[in-house]
Amino acid sequence: MMNADFFAALTLSLGHNAAVVVLGCAAFGLAAGLVGCFVLLRGRALIADVAAHATLPGVAAAFIGATALGLDPRNLWLLMAGGALSAALGALAVRAAAATRRVRDDAAMALVLSAGFGLGVVLMSVVQSLPTGGQAGLSHFILGQAAGLAEVEAQTLIGLALVASVIAVLLFNPLRVLCFDEAFAAASGLPVRALDLSLTALMLLVTVAGLRAVGLILVVALMVIPAVTARLLTERLSIMAPLAAALGAVSGWVGASFSAAAPGLPTGAVITVTACALFLIALTLSPTRGVVAAGLGRARMGYRIGRDHLLRGAWEELEQLRLGPDAPFATAAIAAAWGWSGPRSLIAVTALRAAGLVRPAHEPGFLRLTPAGIVAAQGVVRRHRVWELYLTRAGGVRAFAAHRGADLIEHTLPPDVEAEVEAWLASADPAIARLAVPPPVEGAPA
Amino acid sequence: MNNTAALPIPALSVRHLTVAYREAPVLWEVGWATPSSGLVAIVGPNGAGKSTLIKACLDLVPRLSGEVRIFGQPLAAVRRRVGYLPQRASVDWDFPATALDVVSMGRYPRAGWLRPLGRFQREAARAALAEVGLADFASRQIGQLSGGQQQRVFLARALALEADLYFMDEPFAGVDAATEKAIVTVLRRLADQGKAVIVVHHDLATAPHYFDHVLLLNLRAIASGPMSSAFTPDNLARAYGGRLSLLDQAVAAAAGAPGAAPRG
Numbered sequence: 200m201m202n203a204d205f206f207a208a209l210t211l212s213l214g215h216n217a218a219v220v221v222l223g224c225a226a227f228g229l230a231a232g233l234v235g236c237f238v239l240l241r242g243r244a245l246i247a248d249v250a251a252h253a254t255l256p257g258v259a260a261a262f263i264g265a266t267a268l269g270l271d272p273r274n275l276w277l278l279m280a281g282g283a284l285s286a287a288l289g290a291l292a293v294r295a296a297a298a299t300r301r302v303r304d305d306a307a308m309a310l311v312l313s314a315g316f317g318l319g320v321v322l323m324s325v326v327q328s329l330p331t332g333g334q335a336g337l338s339h340f341i342l343g344q345a346a347g348l349a350e351v352e353a354q355t356l357i358g359l360a361l362v363a364s365v366i367a368v369l370l371f372n373p374l375r376v377l378c379f380d381e382a383f384a385a386a387s388g389l390p391v392r393a394l395d396l397s398l399t400a401l402m403l404l405v406t407v408a409g410l411r412a413v414g415l416i417l418v419v420a421l422m423v424i425p426a427v428t429a430r431l432l433t434e435r436l437s438i439m440a441p442l443a444a445a446l447g448a449v450s451g452w453v454g455a456s457f458s459a460a461a462p463g464l465p466t467g468a469v470i471t472v473t474a475c476a477l478f479l480i481a482l483t484l485s486p487t488r489g490v491v492a493a494g495l496g497r498a499r500m501g502y503r504i505g506r507d508h509l510l511r512g513a514w515e516e517l518e519q520l521r522l523g524p525d526a527p528f529a530t531a532a533i534a535a536a537w538g539w540s541g542p543r544s545l546i547a548v549t550a551l552r553a554a555g556l557v558r559p560a561h562e563p564g565f566l567r568l569t570p571a572g573i574v575a576a577q578g579v580v581r582r583h584r585v586w587e588l589y590l591t592r593a594g595g596v597r598a599f600a601a602h603r604g605a606d607l608i609e610h611t612l613p614p615d616v617e618a619e620v621e622a623w624l625a626s627a628d629p630a631i632a633r634l635a636v637p638p639p640v641e642g643a644p645a
Numbered sequence: 646m647n648n649t650a651a652l653p654i655p656a657l658s659v660r661h662l663t664v665a666y667r668e669a670p671v672l673w674e675v676g677w678a679t680p681s682s683g684l685v686a687i688v689g690p691n692g693a694g695k696s697t698l699i700k701a702c703l704d705l706v707p708r709l710s711g712e713v714r715i716f717g718q719p720l721a722a723v724r725r726r727v728g729y730l731p732q733r734a735s736v737d738w739d740f741p742a743t744a745l746d747v748v749s750m751g752r753y754p755r756a757g758w759l760r761p762l763g764r765f766q767r768e769a770a771r772a773a774l775a776e777v778g779l780a781d782f783a784s785r786q787i788g789q790l791s792g793g794q795q796q797r798v799f800l801a802r803a804l805a806l807e808a809d810l811y812f813m814d815e816p817f818a819g820v821d822a823a824t825e826k827a828i829v830t831v832l833r834r835l836a837d838q839g840k841a842v843i844v845v846h847h848d849l850a851t852a853p854h855y856f857d858h859v860l861l862l863n864l865r866a867i868a869s870g871p872m873s874s875a876f877t878p879d880n881l882a883r884a885y886g887g888r889l890s891l892l893d894q895a896v897a898a899a900a901g902a903p904g905a906a907p908r909g
């Protein structure tokens with residue numbers, strides 16, 4: 200039943216009102232994701248959280264004031280205006296407190312956040328005692344409850360979100376330059392203060408727009424999480440911003456659908472959890488910054504270096520003992536030559552056996568190169584020695600340093616560089632170039 | 646409006662400039678006029694106020710008194726003709742921008758801020774990046790470049806501005822000899838095109854080779870004028886205070902005297 204409702208809400212077919220609410224949350228997510236990129240890059244994420252918490256006293260005061268004046272205390276515009284006002288005051292208070300230099304920035308923010316929220320909670324208890332306050336539903340402003348949104352309220356949300364998005368798109372370039380390099384922005388004549396002010400205004404706009412649906416505690420999550428997620432997936436703001444907007448919209452859409460199917464769930468929490476899930480997926484799977492990609496890259500590199508070292512170690516060991524390339528060699532000798540621990544050499548040997556490059560010899564603790572292993576070892580040793588030759592003869596490096604240099608770079612040599620070095624050798628010393636494996640460079644460690 | 650062809654208008658002229666961050670002045674009654682084009686050095690010890698002078702000319706720090714004219718006009722009127730390369734770009738190195746993105750920022754003042762850059766503008770940014778030898782790094786994220794490469798990206802961004810007067814605060818800090826040569830070539834090219842480039846420079850040995858004109862600064866303008874007349878041991882001693890022998894050596898080296906190897 201819950202499942203069916205969820206998919207119905209997701210596909211906007213759970214009734215007109217539910218559809219508008221889902222669209223409203225998606226629009227909010229879009230605006231929050233977009234504006235959040237700049238909030239985050241300007242280092243304003245914490246200020247945004249302070250402002251969000253500081254909306255509560257404003258909302259409650261607006262309710263009380265409206266009751267006293269005989270206005271409709273549930274008018275959303277009125278409540279949002281109150282919230283915006285006290286949020287702006289909160290942001291100003293942080294600046295003023297930090298400007299006195301008597302408290303640090305972070306302390307000032309913690310102070311204003313808790314003071315604002317505390318004052319809000321006190322005022323909320325006053326609201327509860329009002330004759331109109333019993334069913335006030337102001338608690339929805341704390342954790343968010345999209346399911347109960349009236350249609351006009353959802354339309355308001357959509358409208359505000361679109362306004363915020365359009366402004367953010369219009370100011371894209373100036374905001375980008377401001378966030379990256381304030382001094383340059385100022386030197387090129389951008390009105391830095393006005394831009395900063397518009398960014399704060401955008402942030403407040405998104406905050407109060409999301410209050411009723413997402414709740415003041417979590418509204419900042421939708422500014423921060425999609426932006427951080429998008430940052431994991433790209434290195435360019437021109438891609439990050441639309442991506443964050445899309446991620447925010449998806450989170451809003453899915454979260455609101457859940458909340459519509461199970462009206463007991465606080466919408467803000469569900470949207471935030473959805474956004475977090477997307478973040479975790481990106482953190483794991485991002486091709487550039489992801490955990491999996493990084494681990495795989497390291498493992499691949501580790502395998503390649505281990506393989507090359509084992510093959511070359513085997514070849515040089517056999518060469519020194521004047522044995523044929525298919526003679527057995529001691530694993531321990533290779534491990535000692537490279538300073539491998541027991542597990543490290545076990546992994547290398549296992550990997551190379553699996554790749555069919557070595558096989559166990561009859562004597563325990565000894566290995567042999569397979570025919571494929573001999574070919575691979577020849578290639579590895581040739582590459583290493585050609586580099587050594589190149590570094591000593593063309594680069595004027597002493598032999599030992601050349602050996603280290605060759606060791607460090609040969610594993611990651613691009614093919615075209617390798618071809619270039621081979622071409623150099625063919626013209627510099629054709630006799631050596633014709634050998635399958637050139638002799639070691641004199642003076643280099645065996 | 647500026648038809649005084651007989652008297653070339655200085656690229657930058659400063660009169661009675663005084664700047665203080667707190668109580669004590671950092672610049673005191675500085676007066677200076679540069680030629681209308683060419684390479685100009687500002688030389689002085691650490692803390693002399695060189696960066697502050699540039700920032701004051703660009704309205705980035707408030708002035709207590711004084712007047713700054715750029716091509717004979719106030720900054721606001723000629724802002725598009727002025728480029729700035731800060732001493733140490735205090736930017737967020739993890740910012741989602743590639744080298745080319747950063748250089749492209751230099752095109753906005755010309756192309757307009759409120760719309761995406763057209764193809765012509767993007768090509769201009771690419772050309773600026775190529776001029777500092779970083780064409781291959783165009784799509785590298787800015788934080789993943791070496792310090793010297795980052796410095797060159799910011800130089801390219803300044804070039805992309807196509808300004809007529811450049812302020813460059815220590816463009817040679819932390820770059821290797823080859824890069825320094827490349828940057829000097831770029832600066833020469835700008836000067837040959839009739840632009841004025843004002844450079845804060847610390848290497849006294851190379852200063853006379855690179856620059857045509859100099860300001861020796863230490864709180865006050867100690868001396869200024871063509872290299873040959875202003876860059877003297879006496880003036881240097883007054884700017885740097887004491888340490889005469891070292892300075893004599895530097896000047897001797899610059900003059901190519903025997904026993905001292907001139908650089909550059």
Ligand SMILES: Nc1ncnc2c1ncn2[C@@H]1O[C@H](COP(=O)(O)OP(=O)(O)OP(=O)(O)O)[C@@H](O)[C@H]1O
Nearest residue numbers: 666667671689690691692693694695696697698732
């Ligand atoms: N933001 C600031 N607040 C207070 N004092 C400052 C500030 N910036 C610079 N100063 C002071 O002003 C003086 C001049 O600084 P400035 O940066 O202009 O020196 P500089 O000549 O560029 O030195 P350097 O060669 O080290 O770059 C210094 O004594 C410095 O301590």
Ligand SMILES: [Mg+2]
Nearest residue numbers: 695696732814
């Ligand atoms: Mg300086």
